Amino acid sequence: MHEMGIAQQLVQIALDAIPEEIENPRVEKLNLRIGRLASVVEHSLTFCFEIITKDTPLESASLEIDFIAVMVHCKSCDHTWEVTGPVFKCPFCEDGDVEMLTGREIEITSLELAE
Template sequence: MHEMGIAQQLVKIALDAIPKDLKNPRVEIIHLKIGKLASVVEHSLTFCFEIITKDTLLENARLEIDSVPVRVHCRSCDQSWEVTGPVFKCPFCEDGDVEMISGREIEIISLELEETPCVDQPQIDKQ
């Protein structure tokens, strides 16, 4: 539901990261890491991203989302495991104190830009 807000933050970070000295930079891919327990719906994020990047340097850029599994650790018995459903109960000691290790990330990892020369090509004097 708040994907528009996330898309806006994402666009701001991505635009700030584009080097200022590039001529006509064109971003092709934005790599993201999103935890499976983060409240982000991928297609909503993509939809919002497409709307707000119109007429910007990010127009037509593609979001590549790397989904991060939910991993937890039991402080009581020191076991770690991947959670694939909503149950976080420790399967080893039942009443354990369970903490999350991963699965809530919403991170921007990198941008891939189309290869373009940084400066104008020097004119070759044919004479």
């Protein structure tokens, strides 16, 4: 289950982002962007996140996940489209020389601290 490793990295990044001058910080929400091809199972990530945040400033924080579509650009005809199936061939010119623009990212967009 690679979600545990992802959760650990997210927690470390979030903890490093909390300003040191804040006493007893408590994170309420961690906002994420996750690409559809990142192969992240939301329930598994949430479960792992809950386990590893115990006794940290992220304990009880919620994960807000914005799933990002797979967007591809054709190098031959210059079209860009959203891939919704398993085929990465250009639907306009049928060439396979494509570049993936989005869909593999896993990133924290923001975290919200309690007052």
